[in-house]
Amino acid sequence: MLTLLCVIWTGLRELPYWSSYSKPRLVVHVIISSKYFDLCISGIIGLNVITMALEFHMMPPVSRTPFRFFSLMRRLHDV
Numbered sequence: 001m002l003t004l005l006c007v008i009w010t011g012l013r014e015l016p017y018w019s020s021y022s023k024p025r026l027v028v029h030v031i032i033s034s035k036y037f038d039l040c041i042s043g044i045i046g047l048n049v050i051t052m053a054l055e056f057h058m059m060p061p062v063s064r065t066p067f068r069f070f071s072l073m074r075r076l077h078d079v
Helices: 002-010 024-034 033-053 061-078
Strands: none
Touching: none
């Protein structure tokens, strides 16, 4: 049904590449190809760069606490 609607709506003679995707895969595809997802990832990378730039050797213990969280996030990203 979805493929037929795609052909009628767009007026294409061949089906789009995503027409045979299952519903979960289509949901993931729509989220990943969204410009807002791209902006979110760019923001996370920017925040990571800033926190890495703020770290320095022999930091006081009070200053280390926020960086532990970002360091954990960096390790999760590397996995």
